[in-house]
Amino acid sequence: MFLYERHNDMKALTKKMFNKYKIHILVLIISAFPLGCKRLDIDNAPSALERGTKYKIVLKDNSGYMTTLYGNNLVRNAEIMIKSKMQGTEYQLTTDSNGVAEISGIISDDYIVTANRWMLPSEMKIISGVSRGDIKLTNTNARIITFSSHSGTEITIPMEMAIGSSPIVISEIYACGPPGAGLYYQDKYVEFYNQTDSVVYLDGLVVAVVFANYYLNIRYANDPDYVHTKSIYKFPGSGKDYPIRPGQFIVCAAEAINHKLVAPNSIDLSHADFEFYKPDGTGIDNPNVPNMIYIYQDSGNLWLIGGEGSAIILSNCPSDSIKPSGDQFLIPIKSVMDGVEYLQDPTRLDLKILNSSIDAGATGSIQFYTGKSMERKALSTSPRLILKDDNNSTADFDIILHPTPGKYH
């Protein structure tokens, strides 16, 4: 009874209210719609068309060399390589006598830019009075540049003076594990190469794995001064015990054994040059292969680098100058001779863990247990092998189907 009465009361009330306010309600309903649409954050189509912008790239020298030589700071005859982060498409450009290069018809993207202008010995003679050919102007501080209509049609890139490149470079990293052997991962290695025409020495050089925690989103790529690490080994020797000849490869293996015995699709690393043996670990120590000197590694029974993503550096920082910081160690960026980063998705440079002054890009896109390796590209193979070293792994590295320890593919 109560429900019935309540129902009738409600109906009467509704009828009364609607009768009184029917015009208002109608107006409210009609007006609510456009107001609602406004509230809905209706997007409008952008006016700028993809591939519709023509870009003018201007290189400006901060070293003063160009001003000394030509009266202005525009960098002429420089080679520019831009590579789309998203698609990997590369474009090669050369600046004209006004220090300008133009490009159009490219997709909007963050591009990894490498601009180099090698100074001629005759130019250096004028500038410094010394004729030398290992000086270049390069875009040390502007490696990733957005090309889009919003970033403007004129892109100015500052160029700094740099002295050549590192005599020893990381020439290959193999980290993913072989196919067809389950979760076997013990055959990782890193390879170094002397690309100078003189003997250099490995004694005391530090090899460190850059620290990051992808899951907790901890990374220190923006630290301008230090590389953060929790995995440090150094080459043995006290000065000139371990030479590396011009054009020689050095293989440092996680375990210097013949992995083919366990994993047929793997590699024989029993003749590696060095072994990352962890004294408190469970790895096999090959007595015929000298061990890298263990300094610190926070976890794991073997020397470990990420199978799909990680970064490695080679530094000449004396091991006693490495600074502890909490549970990490800090290696000065200035001491880094070479560094390479690889990512599961190399387009996600926002997830980089290595400072872009060491490596502006990233190689990678290798899956676990595929037997693939990352190898530095060759600039020339004759009269001797010269590897590409623009401090930009996106452009400097190729993915090869099989690892090639101690040689170039």
Next chain:
Amino acid sequence: MNTFIKIILLTLFGSYCTFAQVLENYESNFNTLFDKKEKLNPYYFGYNPAWLGSEVSDQILYLKSEVNDETGDFRKFTDPGDIRVYTISATGKKLIDSTQIFRGSFSFKRTENNNWQWLFTRDYSSGSPFLIGDSTTGNSRYNGILMNAEYAARIYDKFDLGCSLRYYVDDGLKLAHPRPTSNDREINFSTGLAYHVTDKMSFGIQASVYDNVENIDYSQDLGALLSEIVLIKFRGYDNPNVFMMTSETRYSYNNGYSGGLNFLFEQNSEFTLTAFANGGFNKINVKDGGDQPIDEGLWKNNFFKTGLASLYKLNNSTFVSLLYTFTSDNDWAEFPEFDVLYSKNNTSEHAATAGLEYSINNSLTAGIEAGVKYTTINISDYYSNIFANNDAFKYLLNVGLKIKWSNRFSSFISAGFNSNSTGDNNIEYSGSSEYFTSYRIKDLYYSQAGYNEYLFNFINAYSPGFGGEFLINLNMSNAIPVNSTIFANQNRLNSTIALEYRVAAY
């Protein structure tokens, strides 16, 4: 006796009902005649839930099982080779009192996208260019449940208010390695108001909103670890981003709003005129990356639809009908981070249909319907540097016959022929990759292909006089391309078989 059997028997005999005539509520492929004569109102034409009272079903329970199969190689590249959809549904309507009505349904739906090359994007045909897939060709399946509720009430003398809520969820799985999974959730709410100016004339206003979320997951399980996955992300017809990856997560946030007006004029049963205009937009915002998603792109479609349908009763045995509809879609895609236009497409379609239905006697009714459709499509894919446009005329002819064998047994049979002839076709591309020239160019060729389509529909309804009514519906169409070298000797066969049981269970 088993309790369950008792309940079944009790339901059947307890629901004893005599259907005055069978085949009063069925779904033919005619646009304005036969069953559609009863459906010339804003509930069906422009969907305004305030007209729920004009929905034609009875206050009985409809249990339906349906299988639809679409197969053949006359298709877009993005289409699966074979699509099979299984649906089981229960639908019922109830007059709560003289001023309120409720209708609800519950369905289980299984969609199998078989022989599907690359893609694993549920709404692959939405128009959004942001598609994700992998290098394998395989079968995918989506299992979902759909719940639908509609309610309408006479809120005041001449005003009806209605609303409807549609809720759908499904989970998807690609059966081939790397076995990506997906979860989809869709909510659609519509509301409408009807104002009956006189007994003959009504106006309505209607609005709807929907919100869908799809989550596609390529996870790093053991199987993914031990073999290689190539992930492919399309942002246009060409230049997909290709990755060697073991894990990826894509979130597609899909929502839209629409609003519209309705009109209905009915002069007894002599003349009916109904019209609607509806506009709104859909958009899909795509983000990639598990814990740190980044923008992949935004797609938006602004649409406008309008239509007018009329039915005139010449005499007790003859009806003539006229239908006109216009639809316009303007969609575009952008990359939000750079605020740059990836693509812009315009599609418009005018369709007109005229029909004549004649009752030869009480048992036999014949009908014929003829129509023409004019479609223009302009595609500008700036991202891929591909441009295409075409216009097409489609002529359609339907003939049908409704036969009442007895008060318990009726049939409907119809056959149709569609001829799609394209006019000026144009595809411009240069420097395209193999992804376009070998694969996705087929999407454009398909939209520009002329074809003939043959349709057949057979419905049979039988009421044994107790326990309800049985209805079987067989629907087939076969599209065969004409003068096409790309699709030579191919076809696309679509067949549906549905079995329905109607019972007054409540």
